[in-house]
Amino acid sequence: MSLRPAPLVRTIREPQRGEVRLIGGAWKRSKLPVLDRPGLRPTPDRVRETLFNWLGQDLSGWRVLDAFAGTGALGLEAASRGAAEVLLLERDALLVAQISAVARRLGAQGLRVQREDALSWMARCPAQCFELVFIDPPFDSDMAVPATAAAVRLLVPGGYVFVEAGLALDQPPPGVIARRSLRAGAVFGHLWQRDE
Numbered sequence: 001m002s003l004r005p006a007p008l009v010r011t012i013r014e015p016q017r018g019e020v021r022l023i024g025g026a027w028k029r030s031k032l033p034v035l036d037r038p039g040l041r042p043t044p045d046r047v048r049e050t051l052f053n054w055l056g057q058d059l060s061g062w063r064v065l066d067a068f069a070g071t072g073a074l075g076l077e078a079a080s081r082g083a084a085e086v087l088l089l090e091r092d093a094l095l096v097a098q099i100s101a102v103a104r105r106l107g108a109q110g111l112r113v114q115r116e117d118a119l120s121w122m123a124r125c126p127a128q129c130f131e132l133v134f135i136d137p138p139f140d141s142d143m144a145v146p147a148t149a150a151a152v153r154l155l156v157p158g159g160y161v162f163v164e165a166g167l168a169l170d171q172p173p174p175g176v177i178a179r180r181s182l183r184a185g186a187v188f189g190h191l192w193q194r195d196e
Contacts, residue, residue: 020073023049024057025080027106032071037092039138042071043164047184051162052077054180054191055132059083062131065154067118067147072099074134074162079111083132089116119143122150130154136164139187148192149173155194163190 020042022030034042043051060082066075069088076099079086088111090096096115103111114121118137133151137143144165151161152175161176163169168188172178176192183189 020045020071022073022077022080024052024077025082027076027080030076030080030102030106032073032076032102033098034071035094035098037070037095039140040070040095041139041187043073043136044184044187047164047182047187047189048073048077050182051189051191052081055160057081059132063129064132064134065089065122065130065151066134066136067122067151068135068137068143069099069113070095070136072102072113074136075099075111076102076106076108078132078134079108084110086111088113089118089121091115091117119147119150122147122154125154127153128156128159131156131159133159133161134164135161139166144169145173152176152194157194157196159194161192161194163192164188165190 019034020032023045059078062083063085064078064083066088069090072088075086075088096113099113135147135151137147148163152173165188169190172192176194179193180191
């Protein structure tokens with residue numbers, strides 16, 4: 001069987017709401033509940049599958065920030081694939097409690113959940129702390145661009161930022177290079193890499 005290179009832009013169908021499943025790593029097939037909260041739109045399974053095919057299945061040693069955690073799916077996928085440290089930030093107290101309960105159920109090590117405003121936290125964080133940052137703000141917000149700009153400073157050289165938004169972002173911010181993009185219904189995803 002020959003492998004074809006992934007196209008630069010893919011179109012993927014949106015999933016049903018209610019729950020999502022982790023799609024790889026140690027916790028593959030584990031269910032994550034999706035609470036009915038304003039702006040919460042979990043990253044679809046197929047988008048996560050595509051993203052981790054791009055990044056690789058083994059994130060051993062990586063430090064990861066999930067800045068707008070929501071269900072925690074992106075951060076938990078990274079932890080499931082061996083990331084050494086995963087920090088999930090979320091403002092909504094109910095979502096923080098839900099992610100914390102899932103992390104306890106899975107026995108997640110090296111994973112922290114904090115109730116924080118992501119933009120404020122990233123502004124205070126020291127530079128070059130993470131190999132990977134996920135930016136997936138509330139769906140109808142206008143925070144994707146400022147959050148991505150804040151995230152670039154946090155990346156180590158060669159580190160990645162994955163941005164999910166309700167609109168296509170034509171240009172990456174200064175200091176990062178566009179690597180891949182996809183579309184899943186009304187959701188656009190961009191994988192950008194910090195200059196070496």
